Every structure is written in C-alpha cells, then in structure tokens.
Amino acid sequence: MIPTEIVEQIPLPAVILNKDGAVLAYNQQVEAAGLLTKGSDINEVFSRWETDLDSKMRTAVGENGKRFVFMQGSWPDTENTLLIGTETAELSALKNENKQLKKLTRELDAIIENSYDGIYITDHTGVTWKTNSAIERITGIPKEYYVGKHVDALMKRGILKSSVTEKVVQQRRTVSVVQDNYAGKETLITGAPVLNEEGEVEKVVTNIRDLSDLNELQTELSKVNELNDKYKRELDLLKNKPERLDGIVIHSESMRRIYDTADRIANIDATVFILGETGVGKDILAQHIYSHSLRSKQGDFIKINCGAIPPDLLESELFGYESGAFTGANRKGKPGMFEMADRGVLFLDEIAELPLMLQVKLLRVLQENEIQRIGGTKPRTIDVRIIAATNRNVKEMVATGEFREDLYYRLNVLPMAIPPLKERRDDIIPLQQFFLNQANEKYQMNKVIDSKLKDFFYNHEWPGNLRELSNLIERLVVTTPEDEIKVEHLPPEYKESSQTAISQAAIVSLKEAVETTEAQVLALAVEKYDNTYDLAEALETSQPTIVRKLKKYNLNCKKGVESS
Template sequence: MLIKDIMTPIELTLLPEQPVATAWRMIRDLGVMGLPVTDRNGTLVGMVTRDSLIEGGPELLSENPAVVSIMNNRVFALREDSPITDAWSMHGTVFPVLNDKGETSGVLDKGIVAAELLNKANGIMLQIDTILDSVSNGIIAINKDGIISLYNRAAEKITRRPKSYAMGRHLSEVIIPQGLLDFVNNGKEQTECKLTVAFKNDNRTYLTNRNSIRENGKIVGAVAIFQDISELEQISEELDSVKQLNRKLELIIESSYDGILLTDRDGTIIKANRAHERITGIPSAQIQGAQMTELIKMGVYSHSIIDEVIKAGESVTRVENNHYLVTGNPVRDLDGKITRVVVNIRDLTELNNLKEQLEYTRELSERYQGELVQLRSKLNTPQDGIVYNSPKMREIIEATSRLATVDSTVLILGESGVGKEVIAKLIHNESKRQNGPFITVNCGAIPENLLESELFGYERGAFTGANREGKAGMFELANNGTLFLDEIGDLPLGFQVKLLRVLQEREVLRVGGSKPRPINVRILAATNRNLEEMLEEGEFREDLYFRINVVPLTIPPLRERKEDIIPLVQSFKKKYELKYSFNKNINARVYDIFLNYHWPGNVRELDNMIERLMVTTQGPEVGVEDLPSYLFENHIRTEPEICVRGVMPMKNAVIQLERQLLHNAIKEYGSANKAARALKVNQSTVVRKLSRLKDLGYDFKIQ
C-alpha cells in the first residue's frame, strides 16, 4: 500500500505570516492532525500540528502570534508513491505529502498508518492460521504455563478434541503431555520420536518433533509437530510381506517340475530354474545372461520361441525335437508392451505317461480353482448395505458367501432388528438366482384367512371378491428366484402343513384350482422366536421345522458385536447427511454412551437413533446432552471407564483423576449436591475435595 492511498488530500497550506488562530481554524475544519507551511513560492518550510497548538494553550490563541513562531522547521516530507512503512519508521505524528512535481498534495496521520499496518498484520496472521490448518501434520504450541496457544486442524484429528475446546486450556486437559511440558524447562530439542496413541478400535503411530520456543533468548513455550505415520508403518509391513512373497515365488519357481526360462524381449536369458537344467542337461549358471540363439546352437531348441511370441503378441506352444513341449508366454508392462517372455518346457515322455491322470487332475483343478476364485472374490468384495467390523459378523458374511453357491434352505435366526432380511438379500444377490426375483413375505403380517391365497394364489372365481383373472401367489412370483419367509414362527399351526407340502413337492395348488403348478424357488426363512420351545409347546410342527432348518444361521445381537457400532453409526450418519443435505459431527463421548448401551432393538434401533439425533439436534455437533435419558439408565458397561496410558507418581495420578471427575460432574450438573449424587458420595466429601484442589491451584465454579 502507498502513501497516497491513505493520506488526506489538501488544497490549502499555511503561510508563515498567517496568525495562529487561522491555522487552528483550518486544521479543525479540514479534520487533520496538522498542516504544512509554505512560502509564497510554494516551497515547504515547516509544519504546524494540532499537538503544538494544544500545547500552546488558550494564551496562544489570545496572543495570536504568527504561524512562524510555532511551526516545526525540521520537516520530514513523504512522497505519494512511497510505501506506508516509510512513514512508520520516521519520527513525528503527522507528515506533509508531496506529489511527483514536488508540490504539497496532502498530509498523513501516523495513527492511520498504524491502523493499516495492524490490519495488514492481522491479515498475515489469518493467512498463517489458514496455512497451518492446511498442513497435514498436527501442530500444538504451549506457553511457559502449559496453556495451549497454537492448535491447527490436523491436531484436532490427533487429539479428538476441537480447536474451540483446546485453545486456552492446559495441555493435560487435551492430550497426555508425553514430555512436551519438559521442553519449557530444559529447552532441549527432540526430533523423530515415535509416539503411539491408543483410541478405541484404532491405534495410531505418530512421528513427533518437539522443541522450545524462545523470545529474546528466553524460553517462553514449546511446540510439538505430529506426523501420522500409521499408513507408512503399514506400507513398511506390506513391503516386508512383498519381500517374503518374492522369496516364496523364487522357491515355487525352483520347485517347479517343469523347466522355466525367463528372458527379455531380445532373447537374453534372465533366469533358468533347476528343472530346466534337469530336462536339457545344461547348467543354469552357464546360460545365465546368454542369448536364446546359443541354446539353438546347442540343439535344445530348433528356433527362437521368443521371436514367435513377440510376433504373435500372445502365448505360443509347440513341440521341440519330438521330446519337449515348449510354451512361451508374454509378460506386458502397464502400457501393454511385451517386456519379458516366460518359457515353460516339459519332457513329453513323462507327459505321455501321466496324461490320463493329468487330464483328470486338471479338470478338478480348474473347477475348484474357479470356485475358489469366485469365493475369494465374493469375500473380498464390499457387500452392499453390510457394515461390519466384528469377527462374529465376518464369520456370518463368509458363511453367506458359501451358502450362496448352493440352493439349500437356510433358517436365519436372531433378535428383531439384527438384519435378518439384509443377510437373506445378500445370499440371494450372490447366488446363481441373483437375476431372478427376491420376494419377501412377512408371515406374521398376513391374516390367517388370506395366507393361502397370498402365498399360493387363486383361480378365477375362487371366492367372492376375487380377481376375475385369478392371481399368482408369492411362490409363483418368486419362481426361478428366492422366497424369503420372514417371521415364519408366526405362521398358524393349521397352515404349516400346507406349507410343508409345497416345500416337499415343489409345487403349489392355487385356491380353487385342480392342477398343481411346479415351482423352482429357493426358500430362506427367518424368525426371532425360539422354534425349539415352540416345538415342545406344540405351537410349531416338527416336520416343518426340520424341513426349513437345513442350514441354521444365527445373527448375533448388536450388544455382542460392539466392534460394529461405530462403523454403523458412521454409515447411518452419512446416509442421513446425504438424505437431508446437512453435515453434523458426533462428539466422542456420544460414542462411549453408544458402546455401553445394550441396544435391545439392535441395528434397527441404532439406525432410528441416528436419524432422530441428526434431525432434532440443534447446532453442528451431536453431544451427550442431546441423547435420550434411557441411554444412561439402561446401558451396560463392558469397557473400563478409566484408561491409564502413561506413568506418573500415584499421588499425582489420584489428584488428576479426582480433579477431572469433579470438573466433569460440576460442569454437567452445576452444583456440589447434584455432583455428589452423580459421583455417589456425600456432599461433604465433594466440598472437602474441592477445597483441597483449590489449595493446589485448581478452581471450580459451582452454584
């Protein structure tokens, strides 16, 4: 910014012989802090400031001397095109400004310069904050008292604490100090120190650099920079796995009964295994780095199969000297260019002796290999609508992939809301019937007098009010597909025998019909009732039970697979953010409550809870105060409420624990009496401990 951008333009100047009163009126009317004094030729000779007039007092105006008597002869003039920093470095409070012709064109108040420089400094600080927030490494700085003074966005992810919470708080309230406070005292520097932070279901590894902050040679704070290297650690482990895999591949190549020859596209031999040496009689070390033409001269090959593969651009197989079956396979790079050729050589004499056995083995191998590839593909492919992280659900998903390859009847058991229909759809979508219909029937929602017509259909005129053309039942609609009988335990006992006949005969007889219709339907059933108890009480037919209970599959309730709760919450959160077009965060304490609640309604209850919180919570974050009260009254705790990750004197640890408990209780309940009830101690105990902590320097605001 230049002087001319912030100066006050003036057209009038003072003359040395003008009275002081005139100077005062002109300064007042123009609203400036001073005016330049020029002679009759316009040459700048001095400066009269408002401060000099005020210092003269009322006597100066009453005597009304000439301007020359009070003007400052040592004038520092500024140019219009000079930067404003020139004014800040000069002595004085107001300066005359000259244009490019050397004429007086305005005056500049140093206070305005200070304001502009302050705005510029604030802008620079805002840019610095923006830059720090864009850095992927977490940065935390504290002053000499341990109070956080710098905290970027990446640090929020590391500490799981928002910036609004962390700024101005003591470091120990945000993250376990891990020695950072020591740098305020000793001033040492520590670089590339590994630090592992344990969160629930997630351990992260950070590389930290810590150092003291100095000002005028004195230590005024400390700063720590955290770089998340969890992925790098994982990549390092994967690289080790790749190295081990390469060693295994090397062993596999050397263990191959067939001779293997690896060459580049020019025919230079890169590697030959021991089997190639056994078949051809030529030592592998002798041909390492040799050309394929040398093997042709030795009579092993009649001509170069490498050239044939390069020319054809695909695998080439031929018989050499009536003894060897030779196959050349191209190896391409990412651009599709052939860079290597793998030559496989086999002794035909041995091949002929094992031909029949090999063909049989190959047939089995191809079939099982295809099934294995298909099964692995399904296991490694994310399942639509399935969110899980627990070993129990992983076993269920693996079981569904195996069951999808067959047509066996599956009985899916589990409490209401655990996702039985989702598992049924998954089995159908991965089966050979995936292009056929998937029909769901809620057996408990259909009146008993309509069950037969709904499931088996009816002929034209079968009963009053029937469709004139008749109607196909659910079994017919599911033909060549899957029929999911949900809540099968709610079927009336009298109808169960009719269903059993359809399942046994694989045909249905419409109501009012005389000719059975064949059906090709896979049956999946589900219930949340105990069918074995119903058998003992005579409420469910034994023969139907054994017909549908071919492969039982029990879905565990959500309380037994708590590893799935947080992934499910994140999935439901994204679903409703997309549905309602807004974003909200969920406080870490809310996750703790969710993990400790027993979820009698299972996944369905959790889904409904997230939608309720997303649409009813005001503000950008769902907090503990937004949760319904029954989550606190009926939850069960399976995780330790206190987790100690560092080592400190036990006395200090007890003080810190009491301080945090009392701080949280007072903050949440507002009074010592209510806090005492929440902590299940006497009010006098709370008051006594508060007094003790106050003596140690901690203060609490209570009602």
C-alpha cells in the same frame, strides 16, 4: 470424299479435315453446338479455333459460348485428320470422376490389404483376381502365388479342401464352410457373390478367418476369467480389513464367518433358516444370499412378513387364488408369493408366526415343489428357494406344539444364527460411522460424533440391534443443533445407560476421568432438581461452585443458572 453418314456414326462432336486443314465433313453434334454450319467459310471457322499447349488438343467456342476440347488423330488409310471433341465441363467432370475413382480404388486396396482376415477375389470361373497379405500369414504361401491361379489348382495342391467359389456361383448366395488348411489350422471360409446388372455372379469375394487363433484366445480368456474369479473370492475372504456388504458394514470375526458361509451356499438350493434377535440384519443376509446366486438373474426376491398379515389373508397372499374363490376375490384370480418368486427366492420373515394350518401347506411345497391356489383344482409346479427367518426359539415352540417338528427340520437344513450387536462390538463403531454418513447425506448435514458418545455406543447393550443404532443416530443428527453430537444430546431414556457406558470407557487421564464423571453426575442432577441451591445441597458443595460447574459443562437447571 468421306461420306457424311460415316461421321454421323461417331457419338461425339467430330470433324474431318484434309491435309490442308479444310473441313471435309462434320456430324450433327458439331452443328448443334454452333461450331459449324453448312456453307460456313473455312477461314472463319478456323478463326474461332484456339491452339492448345498440346498440339494434339484444340479448343473451340460455339455460338452459345460453350467451350469444346478436340483430340486430334488420323483417319484410317488417308492423310486426313479426325478431330473428336467433348464439352470442357463434361471433360472436367470426367477428370474429377476419374480422380475420385482412383482415390476409392486406393482406399479399397488399403482396406483389403490391412484386413486381419485373408481375402481373395475370383471371377465367376474361379480364377483369382486379387488377394491380400494376410493369406500368407494363414497359409504360409505368398499372396502373389494366388493371382491368376484357378481354385481347382489350389485344391490340387492341398491349400483348399473344397471350393467355396464354385458353391457361391451355383447357389448365388453367401456360403460358409469350416475346414482345416494344409498347415492344420482350422479356418472359417466365407464366400459372397458380386452380381452384375443382369443379376449374374461376376466375382466372388472370399474371406478366410483363422479360427485357431480365436480358439486359443478364447481358451486363454477363460483361464484368465477363472483366475480372476478365484482371486476375487480369495480377496473377499481376507480378514485384515472391514468389508461393506449389501449396504452394511461387516467388521467382527463372527459376522465375517457368517457372510463367508453365505457366499459358499449362495448357489446351493437348500433351505436357509436365519435365526437372530429383532434388528440384527436377517433380511440383509437373505438378500445377500439371493444377490450372490444365479437365481438373481432368473427370478425375483420376494419378501413376506408372516407376522404382519392377518392369518385369514396370509394363505391367499402365499398361495394365490382362482377366480371366484371367495367373496371379493379378483375376477381374474391372483398369483401368490410362491408364484411370483418362481425361479427366484421367497423370504419368509417371522416364520414362527405362521399358523399351524399354513405350516402343513408349506411343508407340502417344500416336499413336492408344488402349490395349489385357493379354489384351484390343479397343482402348479414351482422352482423356489426358501429362506426363512425368526427371532423366536423355534425348538421350544416345537416342544410346546406351536410349531410342527417336521417343518422345523425341513427349514433347518442350513441354519445361520446372527449374533446380537452386543456380542459383536467390533461392528458397532464402523456401523455408527456408516449410519452417520447415511443420515448426513440424507439431510444434507455434516455432523460428527465425539469420542465420549462413541464410548457410549460401544458399551450400550442395544436390545434393538442395528435398527436401534440406526434410528438413534438419525434422531441425533436431526435434533442436535450443534455440528458435534455429544453424550448430553442423547434422549432421556439413554442417559442412565450412558452413565454405565462412561464407567466402562477406555482408560483416560485422571483429570479427564474426573471431569467426565463430574459432568455426568451434574447432568443427572439437573434432571432432578429445579435450582442450583437444591443441587448444591444434594451434591454437598456450595451454590457458587455448582453455578461455575454448570457453565463449564454447558448445563442448565430447569429454572436456569442463578448467579451467586
């Protein structure tokens, strides 16, 4: 008889049958499931057994309705049968878990195999357990060679110069080394530990990255970027098309040369002196130089108009002041424009308006790269590029003693003179269209300018330059009721100039020239005379003719168009 205590040592439901199928023994798990009880009738017990398709497996239903699956085997050294079972729900869970584990294993194998980097996995002793195909590309040795090999054998063959696995096991952390393999390729080898529940290193996963490929790619990328920058500079220098730079249109040859020069000196930290009439775009050029320089990534573009701030306040604005420097001063003091522009650019507009006393302090800044706040005792070192601008003749001011000669030469290192708009008429029509588009977008309109008005724009002298052109176009867009803006919509102060512009316009047919001149004469006349009779007398024609002509050109006398 088999002792019951031996069956009790089996951790799962277990039953022992003799060769005739009679129950010899069973354990507590069987009794707890309600499958068998002491003194149970054997026939009744077997009546509850269900034969499975597989004769090696049987199912049984307990008193609580739970189903169990029993695997059939033989008891050692006897003719008896051993049945070991488990609950079917647990078995299903085990099957599902096993299926999931197989799926995860396939996915992990696919990830390892398709990695661009070489991967090999060793146990804690250094014996290779698994690797991928990338290692063959890197070392030239089939991956099958590594499996079962100790890292010491790989070092002896020269495939490895040192063992990362050994270092990982010793230090119990990720270790990286850079070394050349036997083929002369530079590789980055990184080993990471896999720890067991006791915190001991169980396996080491090593990643091998071929740095030579990356180095070659980096070199090629640098060459491509250099070529790209070169081609971009060359394209920017092409002179067969208009360009739009920093919000302004550049079309004339003179302005192209100026902006080409600006690009070349953008990263030269010498002082720039921009000369030009009011409204020619000196501040736009200064911002272009800043935005195309490395300083745009290091510091700010600070602008100050030296003529717009009272002289007694200008010094504190430029150089700042310490706490208590003067009555009303901020208790914490205040940094000046020079400090705010540190590592960037300070644009001194209307530099000719700078008082002589401040000219001396500015000269010291340019010579020593230091400033001192008002009320301060220690100088502060600054790194500021100065761009100055003026619309005055500074040479004449030097001659008359209004501007320091030494400061003038300090500022005039890189002089750039922007010509007035009347000297670069090729820019006028593109600028006119640019400003028109801006105004249309701003006021949500769709105005257009007719050809005669464009002729006026082209021939006008523009004493206010870009600023005047921009303001006039915005004014016309807002005040003109029709969608098409014409010469007659010009403000009164431009009417006389428009007469000259028409006479200088491009060649047209005689009929069109006569009509244009006729309309201009009538437009001037209606401003002077109150009625069509006076008009007819002044223009030496009949009153009915004047009435007809005014209707034709959509003009009105101050007292209206009288009928003939």
